[in-house]
Amino acid sequence: xxxxxxxxxxxxxxxxxxxxxxxxxxxxxxxxxxxxxxxxxxxxxxxxxxxxxxxxxxxxxxxxxxxxxxxxxxxxxxxxxxxxxxxxxxxxxxxxxxxxxxxxxxxxxxxxxxxxxxxxxxxxxxxxxxxxxxxxxxxxxxxxxxxxxxxxxxxxxxxxxxxxxxxxxxxxxxxxxxxxxxxxxxxxxxxxxxxxxxxxxxxxxxxxxxxxxxxxxxxxxxxxxxxxxxxxxxxxxxxxxxxxxxxxxxxxxxxxxxxxxxxxxxxxxxxxxxxxxxxxxxxxxxxxxxxxxxxxxxxxxxxxxxxxxxxxxxxxxxxxxxxxxxxxxxxxxxxxxxxxxxxxxxxxxxxxxxxxxxxxxxxxxxxxxxxxxxxxxxxxxxxxxxxxxxxxxxxxxxxxxxxxxxxxxxxxxxxxxxxxxxxxxxxxxxxxxxxxxxxxxxxxxxxxxxxxxxxxxxxxxxxxxxxxxxxxxxxxxxxxxxx
Numbered sequence: 001x002x003x004x005x006x007x008x009x010x011x012x013x014x015x016x017x018x019x020x021x022x023x024x025x026x027x028x029x030x031x032x033x034x035x036x037x038x039x040x041x042x043x044x045x046x047x048x049x050x051x052x053x054x055x056x057x058x059x060x061x062x063x064x065x066x067x068x069x070x071x072x073x074x075x076x077x078x079x080x081x082x083x084x085x086x087x088x089x090x091x092x093x094x095x096x097x098x099x100x101x102x103x104x105x106x107x108x109x110x111x112x113x114x115x116x117x118x119x120x121x122x123x124x125x126x127x128x129x130x131x132x133x134x135x136x137x138x139x140x141x142x143x144x145x146x147x148x149x150x151x152x153x154x155x156x157x158x159x160x161x162x163x164x165x166x167x168x169x170x171x172x173x174x175x176x177x178x179x180x181x182x183x184x185x186x187x188x189x190x191x192x193x194x195x196x197x198x199x200x201x202x203x204x205x206x207x208x209x210x211x212x213x214x215x216x217x218x219x220x221x222x223x224x225x226x227x228x229x230x231x232x233x234x235x236x237x238x239x240x241x242x243x244x245x246x247x248x249x250x251x252x253x254x255x256x257x258x259x260x261x262x263x264x265x266x267x268x269x270x271x272x273x274x275x276x277x278x279x280x281x282x283x284x285x286x287x288x289x290x291x292x293x294x295x296x297x298x299x300x301x302x303x304x305x306x307x308x309x310x311x312x313x314x315x316x317x318x319x320x321x322x323x324x325x326x327x328x329x330x331x332x333x334x335x336x337x338x339x340x341x342x343x344x345x346x347x348x349x350x351x352x353x354x355x356x357x358x359x360x361x362x363x364x365x366x367x368x369x370x371x372x373x374x375x376x377x378x379x380x381x382x383x384x385x386x387x388x389x390x391x392x393x394x395x396x397x398x399x400x401x402x403x404x405x406x407x408x409x410x411x412x413x414x415x416x417x418x419x420x421x422x423x424x425x426x427x428x429x430x431x432x433x434x435x436x437x438x439x440x441x442x443x444x445x446x447x448x449x450x451x452x453x454x455x456x457x458x459x460x461x462x463x464x465x466x467x468x469x470x471x472x473x474x475x476x477x478x479x480x481x482x483x
Contacts, residue, residue: 002314003143006321010160013176013329017164020175027360030169031099031341033252041174042253042262045334047269048177049246050078051184052132052331055274056324060281061300067214072229075274077237082267085241090250090259092410101247101406102346108409109420110471111350116424118346120401121244122339125371126378128395132332133158133379139324142305151380158332162372165333166365169341170248173333180326187323188276194316195283195307202279209282224443231445239399239447242406244338280304287311336375340367400427400450408458415458418468422461427454 024030037045054074062070098104102121106114136157137150148156164172196202209215219225240246246263253259284292284307291310295303308320344364349355355363404423408415431450434440440449 002317002321005318006139006143006325009322009325013180014160014163016179017168017172017176017333020172021164021168023171024167024169024361026357027345027364028099029171030361030364031337031345032248033170033174035097035252036254037174037252037258038254039258039262041178042249042258043266043269044181045174045177045252046082046246046249046263046266047273048181048327048330049082049249049266049334050074050270050331051181051273051327052135054131056188056277056327057135057138057301057304058131059274060277060304063214063278064281064285064296064300064303067212068217069219069229071274072217073232073236075271077233077235078240079267079271079274080237081240082246082270083264084237085246085250086260086263086267089241089406089410090263091256093247094250094253094256094259098247098251100342100345101242101244102342104409105402105405105420106346108415108471109405109417110469113405113417113420113424114346115350117242117402117405118342120397120424120428121242122342122347124239124243124395124398125245125335125339126375129332129335129371129375130379130382132328132335133375134383135324135328136160136332137379137383138301138305139321139328142309143321150383154376154379157328158372158376161329161332161336162369165336166368169337169364170252170334173330173337174252176333177330180330184323184326184330185273187319187326188273188280190319191308191312191316191323192276192279192283194312195280195287198311199283199286204286205279205282208286209278214282227448228445231448234451235399235447236395238403238451239395239397242398242402243395244342245334248334248338248341277304280307283307336368336372340364340371343367343371396431396447396450397428399447400431400454403451404454404458408462412462414462416462416466416468416470418464418466418470419458419460419462421468422457423454424457426457427451429453 023034026034028034059071059075068076093101093104096104096107098107100118102114102118105117133154134150137152137154140148140153140156141150144153164176168175196205199205219229250259250263253262281304284303288307288311291306292303295306305320305324308317312320341364344360344367348363348367349360352359401424404427405415405420408419408423427450430453431446434444434446434449440446
């Protein structure tokens with residue numbers, strides 16, 4: 001019965017997505033919804049940016065294992081990323097009227113940086129989308145009592161997202177996000193109230209978390225603990241800023257104010273609402289202490305689904321899996337779309353610069369299909385990797401490779417193409433050296449080392465004599481023309 005309702009829900013969301021697809025007439029509609037989304041839809045779609053499987057399954061598991069300190073990357077870093085984008089990036093980028101974030105790199109630094117940063121951004125999505133696909137496989141496996149294997153569940157799940165994303169692009173993503181976020185918020189809040197009651201009251205849940213020191217956030221006052229804490233914080237906080245899925249949401253807004261306010265509100269809501277799954281998993285330790293302890297040792301990601309399936313009535317099970325699927329699908333749809341748009345606009349067009357808009361739209365859709373197939377294969381290959389780790393590892397590359405050129409390009413007039421090349425080269429180079437050298441990455445976080453190296457590369461490359469032609473004048477005229 002539960003599986004049947006889930007299938008009905010999937011069919012309804014597919015129908016909504018296909019209905020929204022009727023609005024898609026060109027590449028701008030497909031990539032950024034024609035810049036027509038109102039404030040309330042920008043809030044829901046930015047809120048949905050990170051609200052995927054890792055927050056419903058991965059974050060609660062991490063919370064029980066290490067407390068708030070273990071969550072500095074996500075949700076705190078991820079939420080702050082959206083707030084920072086709204087405060088410092090949204091207005092500047094919105095005025096430029098770009099289709100992708102990589103368009104900025106081309107205009108500011110030239111083709112070489114555009115291609116390199118596009119490849120970096122596209123690569124980072126493999127881990128992120130795979131986390132969602134993995135969760136879909138787990139859901140179908142659980143609901144079917146094991147009769148649907150995890151790889152088969154992954155296939156069914158990604159097909160349900162692919163159908164409307166393929167045709168509707170950002171319009172379908174935004175409309176389905178709006179519906180799915182309502183289901184998500186209502187469902188998880190209802191579950192939290194029910195679980196709190198089963199545990200004997202919210203105060204008992206809070207007392208348990210306090211007794212286990214789960215609310216401790218700051219690290220121990222030692223150099224090693226502090227630098228690794230900072231390294232974890234900046235991975236998603238800064239590494240996610242130069243990402244196409246976030247950029248699409250900003251550029252989809254109907255006004256500059258909507259772009260700024262929607263992103264900030266969406267980020268703040270994300271951080272606040274992240275406490276609901278944490279509350280649910282803490283409740284599980286009271287409601288089913290023996291089972292929860294065993295699952296924490298075996299697979300912490302299963303604590304919350306087991307609580308719902310074994311201890312809650314059918315109505316709560318429907319709400320939970322409705323909320324979980326809403327979170328996964330809303331996250332997966334945008335992250336399928338983002339690398340596909342980037343590939344078409346910033347890689348494919350290098351080889352076919354004079355194609356029509358209709359041809360580009362067709363290529364974007366083909367790219368969505370190909371990337372979905374690649375993600376499915378990667379997810380099956382990486383089966384067994386914790387969801388949180390898949391997500392966390394995805395954003396180290398854009399942090400060390402794409403973040404510094406973006407920030408310095410927007411806020412430092414002396415930044416040059418040579419500086420950007422140096423930043424990317426040093427950032428990724430140092431990060432790779434640290435990653436393959438155990439003594440180094442155990443002593444200092446590899447992503448922070450790469451970030452600092454990228455800053456040094458940008459400063460040195462921009463201030464030293466210029467051996468590479470610069471594109472600074474181009475961005476100034478480009479910005480003026482777009483404004």
